[in-house]
Amino acid sequence: MVQTIHDSKELVGVGCTLTNDAGIWFVTSPGSVSIHKSTGDLAIDCKREDVFGNQTLVSKSNGAVWGNVLLGGGIGYIVDRNTGAGFDYPATVTVMMRKVGSAAPLTTPTAPAVAMPPVASAAPAPAVAAAE
Numbered sequence: 001m002v003q004t005i006h007d008s009k010e011l012v013g014v015g016c017t018l019t020n021d022a023g024i025w026f027v028t029s030p031g032s033v034s035i036h037k038s039t040g041d042l043a044i045d046c047k048r049e050d051v052f053g054n055q056t057l058v059s060k061s062n063g064a065v066w067g068n069v070l071l072g073g074g075i076g077y078i079v080d081r082n083t084g085a086g087f088d089y090p091a092t093v094t095v096m097m098r099k100v101g102s103a104a105p106l107t108t109p110t111a112p113a114v115a116m117p118p119v120a121s122a123a124p125a126p127a128v129a130a131a132e
Contacts (some may be wrong), residue, residue: 004029004046004053006097014097016046020059029095037088046095053097057089 004014014029020043022036029046042057 001032001092002027002029002044002046002095003092004095004097006051011048011051011097014046014048014051014053014095016044016095019043019045035089042089044093044095046097048097050100051097052100053095055093055095057093059089 002016002018004011004016010030012030016027016029018025018027018033018035020035020038021040022038025033025035027033035042037059039059041059044055044057046053
């Protein structure tokens with residue numbers, strides 16, 4: 001289930017693309033879509049007119065994977081890991097939308113100001129005569 005929020009209100013009719021290493025899916029929010037499980041993270045990108053948002057869901061192992069490890073040993077785990085069957089994403093995700101161009105500015109660390117010694121010039125500066 002994907003829902004989108006903008007300015008503390010649900011935003012409807014937003015197109016979202018969900019992507020992991022098992023495929024790509026599309027949904028209009030609020031809405032649900034069935035996806036293939038995977039051990040890889042699920043990237044969600046939503047956009048409508050002048051708003052956009054994105055979210056990443058981390059794939060986490062579910063209880064089935066540990067049961068297969070106990071019953072099938074390493075082979076059970078390898079099968080679950082390769083098929084994604086032993087891993088899940090959260091059932092519901094809320095994507096916070098923001099206006100295009102309102103992304104937080106990138107900040108770079110700045111070095112502290114350092115006093116620089118005066119630079120000696122090779123030639124003296126020309127004198128300026130005052131007009132009388």
